[in-house]
Amino acid sequence: MDPFLTSRIVTDILGGLTNGVSFGMVALSLVLIWRSTGVLNFAQGAMPMFATYVGFALLSYHFGYWACVVACIIAGLLIGGLTERLLVRGLYGKPEINPIVVMVGFLIVLEAVAAAIWSSTPRSIPSPFSSIHWQLAGKPFALSPFTVYEIASALLVMAAVAALFRFTKLGLQLRASALAPEVSRLLGVRVGRLLTLGWMLSTVVGVITTILVASNFFTGLTPQVMDGIFAYGFIAAAIGGLESPVGAIIAGVVLGVVNQFVTDYVNQNAVIIIALAILIVSLMIRPSGVFTKSTQRRV
C-alpha cells in the first residue's frame, strides 16, 4: 500500500477536512439566515443543540439512532420556525445590533435551560458507525467509518441545499425573497412564510451538524457542544463572505485543514490565534469576504 496515504500530510488533510465540513455547515447555516433575513444568528449553535437534546431524549424510550435523528430534525424545524415567528419577526428593519443582542440572549437562555433539564455532563450519543480508524498495511489511516459518514452526510446536505436553491421553484422564491422582498411580494410570493422556512432550513442544517459532532465518540452532547464549532463557523462565514454560501463552505473546510496543520506542527493553543489572524488579514484585504462581490453588503 502506498505509504503516502498514511503520511502525516494526508492524515492532517483528512483530519482537517472532517473538522472543516462541520465549520462549513455552521457557516452555511449562518449564511442562509443572513441572506434571507439580514440577521446574524448568534444562537445558531444553541438552537440545533436544543433540538438535538429533544430528539435524542427518545433514546430513553428505546428508540433507535435513526428515529432520534428524524425527531431531532422535526424539533429543529419547530424551533427554527417558532424562533423566527415569535422572536425575530419583530426585529426586521430595526438596527442590526438589536437582533444580535436578542440572539446572544437567546443563546444564553437555551444553554441554561438545556443544562437545567439535561445537566452539563456530556451525554453519550450512540454512533451508528465505528470511530476506530482503518489500517492500511498495518499503519493507521486518517479515516474511520464514522468520519466517512460525517463527511458524506455534510456533502449530501450541502449538495441538497445547493440543489434546492439552484433547481427548484421553492429555491427561486427563497432567493428572491432574500434579495428583493418587496418585489417578490408584488409578484405574489408569500415572503413571510419563506422567511420562516429559511430559519427552519437553517436550523435543520445546524441540527445535522450537531448530530454529527455529538455522535463522535470523543465529544458527546453537552449544552456547549456547538460553542467552539460556532466560533470557527462564524470565522469561516466572515472570511468566505456572509453573502456567499459556497464561500462559507470553502472557507470552513480550509479553516479546518489549517487548524489541523497548526495543531500538528505548532501547538493546539495557537489554533484560535491563527484562525483570528486569518480572519483579520482577510477582512483587511476583502472586507466583504473573499467570495463576496465588493458591491454587496459588507460583513
Next chain:
Amino acid sequence: MITIEDLTVSFGAVQALRNVSMIAETGKITAVLGANGAGKTTLLRAISGLKEPKRGTIRMGERNLVHRRTEDIARLGIGHVPEGRGVIGEFTVEENLRLGAMMAKVNLQKGLEEQYEQFPVLGERRKQHAAKLSGGERQMLAMARALIAKPSVLLLDEPSLGLAPLVTAQLMHTIHSLCESSDLTVILVEQNASSALRIAHHAVVLHVGRVVANDDASVVAADENLRQYYLGLVE
C-alpha cells in the same frame, strides 16, 4: 376595472394623498400625471397593498383591495412594475420571468415564448444576469415579468425614467399595443406627460396629493392651464 373612492394616505403627519377618487376602466390606459411629490407612486403602492390607506376604498371589480396583503393582491391579477423597474439583478432574465410566472396558473414554456416574441431582445439574453442589461432592456424585462402572469390590471410606475427618447417612444408603443390587443387595464404613472398623454385614454392629474384634473386624455392634453401649471408642458 379599478375604482378608487375618497382615498387618503398618510406618512405620519404628512398626507401624501387626500380624498383621491378615480376610475381606471377595463381595457383602457389611465395616465396619472403630476410633478415630483404629487403622490403618483403612493397611489400605485396603495393599490398594490404596499401602503395602507388611512381612509377610502380601492376596488377591483367588486373586490375591496384595502387591508389585503400585497401578495394576495398580486394573486388577484394586479401586476405592478415599480419605479426603478425592480428586476432582480442577481437573477438571469429567464429566472426573473420564471419568478413572475410562478404564482399565476400559466404554462411557463408558453408564457416564456410569448414574452420572447413580444420582447425579442429578452430571448437573446435569456441566460444573462439582469444586472448586465441596459436601462431599456431592464424595463422590458420588468414589464415582461409582470405580463407573463397574465394580469388583468397593470400598474406602471415611471417606465420611461432614465430612458432615451427613442426607447421611451418604443416602450409607449408597446404599452399601447398591449392594451389594444387585450382587455388589459393599465394605470400609467409618468412624469413624461406628453408621452403618456399620447397613448392614454384617460388622465388624472395630481398636485400635492389632490386630484386637480380627471378627464379624457385629449381634454387634459388640450387644457393650457393644466399643461402650463401642473404638467410643465410649455410650448
